[in-house]
Amino acid sequence: MTEATYTSKPRLNRAEHGRKAAPERILHLGIGNFTRAHQAYYTEHAPDAADWGIAAFTGRAGDNVMLDALAPQDDVYTLIVTNQDGDHFEVISSVSSIHSADDIAALRRYFADPNIAIVTSTVTEAGYMRDRNGDLDVANPAVAADLAALKADHDTNELTTIPAKVTAGLLARRAANAGAITILPCDNLAGNGAAFRKVVEQAITAVDPTLLDWANENVAWATSMVDRITPRTTDADRQTVADELGWYDEFPVRTEPFIEWVIQGDFPKGRPAWDKVGAVITDDVTPYEHRKLWLLNGAHTSMAYIGTLLGVKTVGEAIADETIRAWVNEWWDLASGYLTISTDDYRAKLIERFSNPRMHDSLLRIAADGSQKLPVRIAPVAKKALADGKSITPAARAVAAWILFLRSHGETDAQDAYLDDVLPLAKADGPDATRNVVAYLDKELAASDEFVKAVDEQKEALAAEAAKRQ
Numbered sequence: 001m002t003e004a005t006y007t008s009k010p011r012l013n014r015a016e017h018g019r020k021a022a023p024e025r026i027l028h029l030g031i032g033n034f035t036r037a038h039q040a041y042y043t044e045h046a047p048d049a050a051d052w053g054i055a056a057f058t059g060r061a062g063d064n065v066m067l068d069a070l071a072p073q074d075d076v077y078t079l080i081v082t083n084q085d086g087d088h089f090e091v092i093s094s095v096s097s098i099h100s101a102d103d104i105a106a107l108r109r110y111f112a113d114p115n116i117a118i119v120t121s122t123v124t125e126a127g128y129m130r131d132r133n134g135d136l137d138v139a140n141p142a143v144a145a146d147l148a149a150l151k152a153d154h155d156t157n158e159l160t161t162i163p164a165k166v167t168a169g170l171l172a173r174r175a176a177n178a179g180a181i182t183i184l185p186c187d188n189l190a191g192n193g194a195a196f197r198k199v200v201e202q203a204i205t206a207v208d209p210t211l212l213d214w215a216n217e218n219v220a221w222a223t224s225m226v227d228r229i230t231p232r233t234t235d236a237d238r239q240t241v242a243d244e245l246g247w248y249d250e251f252p253v254r255t256e257p258f259i260e261w262v263i264q265g266d267f268p269k270g271r272p273a274w275d276k277v278g279a280v281i282t283d284d285v286t287p288y289e290h291r292k293l294w295l296l297n298g299a300h301t302s303m304a305y306i307g308t309l310l311g312v313k314t315v316g317e318a319i320a321d322e323t324i325r326a327w328v329n330e331w332w333d334l335a336s337g338y339l340t341i342s343t344d345d346y347r348a349k350l351i352e353r354f355s356n357p358r359m360h361d362s363l364l365r366i367a368a369d370g371s372q373k374l375p376v377r378i379a380p381v382a383k384k385a386l387a388d389g390k391s392i393t394p395a396a397r398a399v400a401a402w403i404l405f406l407r408s409h410g411e412t413d414a415q416d417a418y419l420d421d422v423l424p425l426a427k428a429d430g431p432d433a434t435r436n437v438v439a440y441l442d443k444e445l446a447a448s449d450e451f452v453k454a455v456d457e458q459k460e461a462l463a464a465e466a467a468k469r470q
């Protein structure tokens with residue numbers, strides 16, 4: 001790339017390039033690139049966009065890069081849609097403000113505001129702070145500290161975990177008599193509404209059980225399937241914006257043309273007319289969630305580890321590799337057997353999306369937090385296949401690739417909220433080593449000799465394939 005000159009351009013700003021900030025009625029937890037390409041895009045395009053602004057918080061303490069980058073440009077940013085034949089640009093203005101994950105006082109104020117109608121989240125699977133049974137992980141020191149602090153003082157500002165923060169927010173909403181609210185998770189997790197509800201209700205029970213009745217009457221738990229592949233921002237994206245639009249945007253976001261949002265739930269205080277701009281409102285989101293999570297995300301997760309082991313860097317390169325593509329198809333054949341909605345066009349579309357030559361989606365982005373992803377993307381299908389006597393090879397291959405990835409990249413590129421737990425397991429040797437690491441993902445799978453043997457076989461097969469390619 002030629003020398004970057006984007007910082008020499010005038011800064012993107014709301015007054016010149018965007019819309020006036022809309023009144024804040026949506027509270028978002030965990031703003032990242034995906035929120036900006038997806039929920040903020042739908043809200044921007046809704047016919048009632050002028051009535052619905054998003055007040056967003058970063059998800060984790062210290063994750064303030066986006067906050068700092070967008071503040072000098074009034075929280076507006078450039079969305080780059082990567083069409084096959086060129087880029088399409090637009091300025092998104094629907095994020096009215098961004099706050100730090102540490103600003104618990106501000107979070108409380110928003111929850112206590114009766115104008116806030118909806119809370120959305122993209123805090124990653126790890127942000128739910130669940131244990132292996134899907135319960136709130138009270139053994140986690142951060143969770144335990146938050147629950148103790150909030151129990152002792154409902155006004156404490158020393159909170160770091162999402163379930164405790166939401167509990168603090170709901171306590172404030174009850175105290176302010178601010179009325180009903182919808183909580184609408186947008187994380188890649190089947191049944192994200194029920195999963196989020198479970199950990200928040202368990203936090204409430206630990207902190208102040210009297211809040212449970214209030215929450216039952218006032219919180220509408222929605223569930224959603226979200227889809228739009230959104231890679232990390234690069235300097236090349238910043239330069240493209242400067243060259244094509246003439247302004248300096250420190251945090252543009254590049255995404256694909258495809259977009260989907262399927263929502264199940266009630267909105268007692270209203271919602272933007274997202275359905276007028278393509279969002280699907282349904283009574284049963286489950287089939288859509290399984291299709292997306294198993295086919296798209298399951299293939300992503302498999303490719304992330306297999307591809308990295310075989311020296312491939314992006315999704316586009318992985319799907320172009322004949323061997324990896326054949327393995328993805330094998331996974332899709334297996335998973336499709338457990339879906340209740342059609343997959344033929346969906347699979348063809350996925351190949352097209354993964355192959356978009358202008359998207360450079362890094363496998364390492366997708367490889368993050370495998371300890372949280374394999375249990376929801378791969379394990380459910382593996383268990384069904386075992387019970388039905390079907391081939392478990394594609395599922396075992398994904399698990400084997402993750403173990404080998406941790407062994408080879410655990411100290412370098414692997415990012416995982418639970419790395420301290422899984423790395424020693426993955427690196428262990430001995431007769432029960434594979435069973436123990438599989439047990440971290442799923443106890444039922446670990447109890448299956450057939451599955452553990454298949455993972456061992458796939459570890460050998462993948463290592464041989466990697467050696468062949470060197």
Ligand SMILES: NC(=O)c1ccc[n+]([C@@H]2O[C@H](COP(=O)([O-])OP(=O)(O)OC[C@H]3O[C@@H](n4cnc5c(N)ncnc54)[C@H](O)[C@@H]3O)[C@@H](O)[C@H]2O)c1
Pocket residue numbers: 029030031032033034035057058059060063122123124125126127128162186187188226227228229230231417
């Ligand atoms: N990028 C995509 O293609 C895509 C598509 C569909 C869904 N999603 C969902 O959005 C989430 C975020 O993806 P992104 O691309 O915006 O990532 P990002 O890195 O741009 O932003 C991640 C956000 O999540 C927060 N976060 C990360 N780990 C957390 C934790 N353990 N607890 C609380 N908050 C945490 C960060 O603070 C940040 O605000 C994904 O995990 C996924 O659930 C992403």
Ligand SMILES: O=P(O)(O)OC[C@@H](O)[C@@H](O)[C@H](O)[C@H](O)CO
Pocket residue numbers: 124125188226227228229230296297300301365366368
């Ligand atoms: O966002 P994650 O980390 O849960 O998963 C990584 C990718 O599989 C994911 O971001 C996809 O790109 C996305 O789910 C497409 O809609």
